[in-house]
Amino acid sequence: MKKLFFTALITAACFNVQAQEKIDAKKMEEMIAKPQTQILDVRTAEEYQGGHIPNSTNIDWKEKEAFAKAIESLDKEQPVYVYCLGGGRSKQAAQYLTQQGFQVFDYSGGMMDWRNAEKPEIKPNGGKEAAGMSTEDFDKAINAADVVLVNFSAAWCVPCQELKPTIEKIEKEQAAKVKVLKLDADQNKELMKVLNVRGIPQLTLYRKGEIAWSKAGVPTEAEIMAEVDKATK
Structure with missing residues (x-):
């Protein structure tokens, strides 16, 4: 399974079945207002619990086999919007999804850009997060x-x-x-x-x-x- 997955990923990097389009925070905000929009947060579950874009679903890109299985439930007739923290993982996930026949929009700025733009964020842990360095x-x-x-x-x-x-x-x-x-x-x-x-x-x-x-x-x-x-x- 893993071998087939990575073969597909390499193929996707070279030959995109459909074009992937990058979008900004404004476009993503427009999409979250539509309940049926397919928005994937491809970060880890821990990152997702620390705060995520409203109406998004978490499917960890690092868990390759689970990711491949999870996207089977997505509707290929509808576009998929993908994001991570800063664009690296969403780019890879977008390539794979495109190869699988999805129309993909990559919010490459990710959560860092979303937070810088002060857009709405869901925090399942009640808003508690590491204070970090002041x-x-x-x-x-x-x-x-x-x-x-x-x-x-x-x-x-x-x-x-x-x-x-x-x-x-x-x-x-x-x-x-x-x-x-x-x-x-x-x-x-x-x-x-x-x-x-x-x-x-x-x-x-x-x-x-x-x-x-x-x-x-x-x-x-x-x-x-x-x-x-x-x-x-």
């Missing part, structure tokens, strides 16, 4: 050393895990040059909103409390250290 404490942290490298990431984020060894190496071997501040995206939603962080992994280098460099994605160690060296001059 803006006051963050300001103190980025001024705790001349050069500070801030890394927003998450355990479920594949690119974040690819970057993790590089960040840990820099933290260990370059401590004299740069202080590393690692922040979990799921635990610091409000801070990310204030800082306008719209995707992870996100690296931001601060020099004396001011932004010297910012990069989304997975830069190399050499690229990061080149910016650190500039900031320390």
